[in-house]
Amino acid sequence: MATGTRQATLPFISPPRHLPPEGHVPELQRALLSWFAEHMRPLPWRRRYAPYEVWISEMMLQQTQMERGVAYFERWMERFPDLSVLAAAEEDEVLKMWEGLGYYNRARNVLAAARLVVSRHGGVFPSGIEDIRALPGIGPYTAAAIASIAFGAPVPCIDANVERVLSRIFDIDTPLRQSPGAERVKELASAVLPKDRAREHNQAMMELGALVCRKSPQCSGCPVADFCVARHLGVAADRPVALPKTPRTPIVIATGVLRQGDAVYVQRREEGDVWGGLWEFPGGVLEPGETPEDGLVREYREETGFTVSITRKGGVIVHAYTTYRVTMHWFVVHLPVQGTPPPPSLTAASEWRWATLEELQSLPLPSPHRKLADSLFGVSGAGS
Numbered sequence: 537m538a539t540g541t542r543q544a545t546l547p548f549i550s551p552p553r554h555l556p557p558e559g560h561v562p563e564l565q566r567a568l569l570s571w572f573a574e575h576m577r578p579l580p581w582r583r584r585y586a587p588y589e590v591w592i593s594e595m596m597l598q599q600t601q602m603e604r605g606v607a608y609f610e611r612w613m614e615r616f617p618d619l620s621v622l623a624a625a626e627e628d629e630v631l632k633m634w635e636g637l638g639y640y641n642r643a644r645n646v647l648a649a650a651r652l653v654v655s656r657h658g659g660v661f662p663s664g665i666e667d668i669r670a671l672p673g674i675g676p677y678t679a680a681a682i683a684s685i686a687f688g689a690p691v692p693c694i695d696a697n698v699e700r701v702l703s704r705i706f707d708i709d710t711p712l713r714q715s716p717g718a719e720r721v722k723e724l725a726s727a728v729l730p731k732d733r734a735r736e737h738n739q740a741m742m743e744l745g746a747l748v749c750r751k752s753p754q755c756s757g758c759p760v761a762d763f764c765v766a767r768h769l770g771v772a773a774d775r776p777v778a779l780p781k782t783p784r785t786p787i788v789i790a791t792g793v794l795r796q797g798d799a800v801y802v803q804r805r806e807e808g809d810v811w812g813g814l815w816e817f818p819g820g821v822l823e824p825g826e827t828p829e830d831g832l833v834r835e836y837r838e839e840t841g842f843t844v845s846i847t848r849k850g851g852v853i854v855h856a857y858t859t860y861r862v863t864m865h866w867f868v869v870h871l872p873v874q875g876t877p878p879p880p881s882l883t884a885a886s887e888w889r890w891a892t893l894e895e896l897q898s899l900p901l902p903s904p905h906r907k908l909a910d911s912l913f914g915v916s917g918a919g920s
C-alpha cells in the first residue's frame with residue numbers, strides 16, 4: 537500500500553496557523569467560497585441553475601471531460617430545450633444526441649426519467665432528494681448534486697474531485713474505496729458543508745479538485761493551502777491512497793461491411809446490454825483460437841443467416857472504455873449471389889436496413905462502429 541513517506545515540514549511552507557483543519561472549519565469554508573466566487577468557470581448550467589439543466593449536465597459529465605460535456609450540453613439544449621420536449625422525443629434521436637458520450641444506458645435512463653417526471657410529477661422536476669433518487673439512472677452522488685446545486689438542499693456531494701481534496705486537506709491515509717476511508721470521507725464532507733451555502737460549496741469543492749487540487753496538485757495557487765495537512769506533511773501527491781488497479785479486459789471482435797450500391801447493411805442491436813438499441817455492422821467477439829476472418833464469417837451467419845465471403849481486410853480499430861479495451865478487425869465482405877440479397881434472418885437484432893451515408897450519419901452507433909463508418913466514408917480521419 538503506497539501511503540507515502542511523511543516528511544518534516546519544509547522551510548518554505550508557512551507555519552500551520554490553520555492546522556488541524558477540524559479546528560478551523562468556518563475559515564476553510566470562507567476561503568473556499570471566496571475563491572469559487574472569483575474563479576468558477578462560466579458553465580452554461582450555472583447561468584440560472586434550472587433543475588433540468590443541472591440534471592442533464594450531471595448525467596453528461598459522468599466519465600466525460602468538461603469541454604466535451606459542455607459541447608454536448610449546448611447541442612442537447614438546442615434540440616431538447618425543456619423536459620417536456622425531451623419526454624416526447626423518440627429514443628433513436630435521444631441516443632443519436634448522446635452518441636460519442638458512451639454509456640448509452642444513461643441516455644435511455646434520461647429519457648425514461650423525463651417521461652416519469654411528466655407522468656408522476658406533472659412535468660416539474662422534483663426537489664426532494666428521495667424523489668430525485670427514485671428517478672431512473674440517478675445514484676446517490678447525482679441525487680445530492682441535483683438537490684444541492686439546483687435546489688440548495690444542505691447535502692454534501694462526493695465525487696472523485698471531492699474525495700481527492702478531502703483526502704489531502706485531512707490527510708486520509710487509507711484507501712477511499714473501502715472502510716474506514718469511505719466513512720471518513722462522508723463524515724468530513726458533511727462536517728465542512730455550510731448548510732446555507734450548499735450550492736456554492738459543493739461546486740467549489742469539485743471545482744477546486746478539477747482546477748487546482750488535481751492529480752498533480754497546484755498547491756501554490758490553492759485557497760485552502762493553509763488548512764491542508766497533506767501539503768504540510770509533504771504527502772499530497774500520495775493522497776488519495778489508491779487500491780491496486782485492475783487492468784482493462786481486452787475484447788477482440790470482427791466486423792464486416794456489406795455494400796449494395798451506395799448503401800451498407802446495418803442492424804439494430806437488441807436491448808439488454810450496453811450497446812442495446814444502437815445500430816451496428818454485423819459481427820461479434822472471436823471465440824478462443826479463432827481467426828478474425830473465421831470469426832467474422834461465423835458471426836455473420838449466426839446473426840443474419842448470410843454466408844459472406846471476404847473481399848478485403850479494411851483495418852483495425854481500437855477503442856478503450858473504462859474497464860475494457862475493444863480491438864475491432866473490420867472487413868469488406870460480399871454475398872456470392874446475383875442481384876438484391878434476400879432479407880436476413882435476425883437473431884441478435886430487432887431491425888435491419890440498407891443505409892446510405894446520410895442515413896448512417898443520423899443513426900446512433902457505438903463508438904468503434906462510428907469510427908468505422910467515418911473511416912469508410914472518409915468523414916473524419918478515424919480509423920483503420
Ligand code: SF4
Nearest residue numbers: 749755758761764772
Ligand atoms: S494545498 Fe495542495 S494538496 Fe492541499 S488542497 Fe490545496 S492543492 Fe490540494
